[in-house]
Amino acid sequence: MTDPGIGRRSFLRAGALLGALALAGCTATPPDSNATASASASGSQGGPSATFTFATAARPSGLDPALVTDTESHRVTRQIFEGLVGVDALTSAPTPLLAESWTESEDGRSYTFALRKGVTFHDGEPFNADAVCANFERWYHLPASARGVGNLAYQSVFNSYSDRPELAVYKSCTAVDEHTVQIDLATRLTGFIPALASPEFAMSSPKALRQFNADALSSEKDGQRLSEYALHPVGTGPFFLESWEGDEVRLATYPDYWGERGQIAGIVFKTMTSPESRLRALKSGQVDGYDLVTVADVDDLARNGLQILQRDPYSVLYLGINQAFPGLDNVKMRQAIAHAIDKDALLEGLFLNGTKQANQFVPEKLGVSSGSVTSYGYDPERAAELLKEAGYKGAELPFHYPRHVTRAYLPTPERVYAELSRQLTAVGLNIKPVPVEWSDDYLQSVQRSGDRALHLLGISGTYDDPDNFVGSLFGSYTEEFAYDDAQLLSKIDRARTLESGPEQTEAYTAISDRIATRVPAIPLAFPISALAFSPRVAVYPTSPLLNEVFNRIELREP
Incomplete structure (x- = not known):
């Protein structure tokens, strides 16, 4: 049975997304096509029989x-x-x-x-x-x-x-x-x-x-x-694990599963680190779909009559600041960095249309108004003044960013770094690029102590509550930000105990403002993320929370 929520979301032809990838509830009939080479036909009788191959951005x-x-x-x-x-x-x-x-x-x-x-x-x-x-x-x-x-x-x-x-x-x-x-x-x-x-x-x-x-x-x-x-x-x-070797993870349907097993008998997750390789694999029929469509993919997907399905935004990209790095414990330095960033220019051409600027860490979906939260508009002159007030003398600031990966919150990390570096350098900051392969444990490398001033990272929400964002990032002391704020911790602990309603919303607004004024990190964007599929796929269970289980995939007959 098709989930009614899934059916309403449906698929979009890639061509419909060229102007704006902000449409979520339209349908279009994809062109006739042969089944992908990776997938067997789904049987109408008996148990699941199809194999579904999906390209992932990392192991x-x-x-x-x-x-x-x-x-x-x-x-x-x-x-x-x-x-x-x-x-x-x-x-x-x-x-x-x-x-x-x-x-x-x-x-x-x-x-x-x-x-x-x-x-x-x-x-x-x-x-x-x-x-x-x-x-x-x-x-x-x-x-x-x-x-x-x-x-x-x-x-x-x-x-x-x-x-x-x-x-x-x-x-x-x-x-x-x-x-x-x-x-x-x-x-x-x-x-x-x-x-x-x-x-x-x-x-x-x-x-x-x-x-x-x-x-x-x-x-x-x-x-x-x-x-x-x-x-x-x-x-x-x-599904249960069959094997995990190199860039491939293989799963098989569990015969005694208590729920609906669906059409998919086997799943193959193939790691393809570059957006270009994932796009080529979908066009050639090596895979049935992939996540994290980039701006550069959209034209090609449209020309080839492939499908794009977008999610509502539920992740946030941020610039992390390590206060243990000399000079960055000065709030004026952090505020200067915030004023140096032109978020409009950052989003232009690097994120799918529909991506919005962020001035707090709680997505709009959760109802915490950003109108009462301190915001740092793009003001390079004020940034330069604050750097002077902070006594900045041009010390080198190592800026860590990941390479060879695509994330829901960071589709093209190298290009995002390049634009941010340009903006920060323009106000007088001495930025030292430190590219780190994602596969070299980038995630943990920016969450431990080290010689790091700035870094790019984000968080994708997994449950429907503001604490998923502010609690996960700032609910306890971490080496990522080296930010010690007893008042903020107290505010977060209190908000988590309040019943849902105006009082809790007000509490999370105050938390967001506290984070904004102290600037342990700078929220940059609430990015739109999207997936691409072959015409063989009729229904995919898209979820802003990434709760996408493949027994709910529906395939068209070949």
């Missing part, structure tokens, strides 16, 4: 959803794993998934979940209340050696682990009976249910977690330290 960093933060890893793990809570395809609101329903106590500190019956993990183990508690307890007791450099989702949402229980929001998990589980919190957490829809809170087989020693990073792949479990993931999702 996964690991397949343990709790320990990865990058979207390409979660693109794969979303097929293998499921959480208690899902995402509504039309509104992005939380919906039942492995939990059929839940209730909240009056004080907002206890939740009781009624679990779906008849669900098994891919290793045959039953999904039940004990399994839920095993996962929550694993996250809570995660050893420091397994946490990496950046904030994992568990810490962003629940504040702390078992080694700092006085700070932890999570309190306990109780298996009431086989299919009922109770989660107790130390304080009200308004975003608790939306947060459980994040891929990081997917349910793993407790047996597999033990068997593959999930919390010991004893293996290595592509230069990343991983656990054996990150190479042998076991969830309840519609």
Whole structure:
């Protein structure tokens, strides 16, 4: 059955997007075409039979959803794993998934979940209340050696682990009976249910977690330290891992999946780091689709009668500032950098039409008004004055940016860096380019301490709550910004306990303004992201939260 939200969004012919990629609800019939070379025909009888090949911009960093933060890893793990809570395809609101329903106590500190019956993990183990508690307890007791450099989702949402229980929001998990589980919190957490829809809170087989020693990073792949479990993931999702070799990850349909298995029997994720290679692969029929369409792709897609499907914006690109770098602890230096940036010029020709300037870190979709948030207009003269007031003498500022990657928030990093560097240099800043290959662990390299003044990065939202953005980035001290602000932390902690409504919205507006005035980072854009597909694809489950599971893909008959 076609999800009504998916059907409404539908597909756009690429030609319709040449003027503006801001249209979201139109349909067009693609031209007749043979099925792609990578895909077999979908059978109308029996189980799934089609193979779907998808080009990705980077290799996964690991397949343990709790320990990865990058979207390409979660693109794969979303097929293998499921959480208690899902995402509504039309509104992005939380919906039942492995939990059929839940209730909240009056004080907002206890939740009781009624679990779906008849669900098994891919290793045959039953999904039940004990399994839920095993996962929550694993996250809570995660050893420091397994946490990496950046904030994992568990810490962003629940504040702390078992080694700092006085700070932890999570309190306990109780298996009431086989299919009922109770989660107790130390304080009200308004975003608790939306947060459980994040891929990081997917349910793993407790047996597999033990068997593959999930919390010991004893293996290595592509230069990343991983656990054996990150190479042998076991969830309840519609697909299981067949193999992960080099640039290819292969998944197969799980025969005992509790839900609708759909048409896709096998998925092949192929890593192609350049937009040009992904475009060529789609045109030649090597792949059925790819994500992260760039401005340069659109004309070619149109000429070849291929399809583009856009998402509503739910990511933010920012310029990170490391206050541990000499001079950048001076707020006037950071304000000067903010005034030096011409966001109109930055967006022109580098982002898909429909991309908007950002002056805060909370996307418009979440209803936090930016009108009351301090904004730094493009003012190179004021920037130069502030640099002089800050006593800047022309010291070199290393600017880190990624190479050979495309992200939802950063389609062409080299070109974005070049434009920002031009603007910053024009006001008198001495910028030193530091290109870093994304595959050389760029993400962690800019989140640890080091000789770094500025860096390009962004965040793609995974659940429907402002804390997903401001809490993830600024809810605790990180080496990425070296920004220590007890007042901001207090404001974020308070906002997370407020019920949804005007008071909470006002609290997040005040948080956004605090971030803007202190300038630990500069929000640049809320980018539009888009995917491209062959005419064979009739329906793809697009989601601003990237909750795109391939059993919901519908294919046309060849």
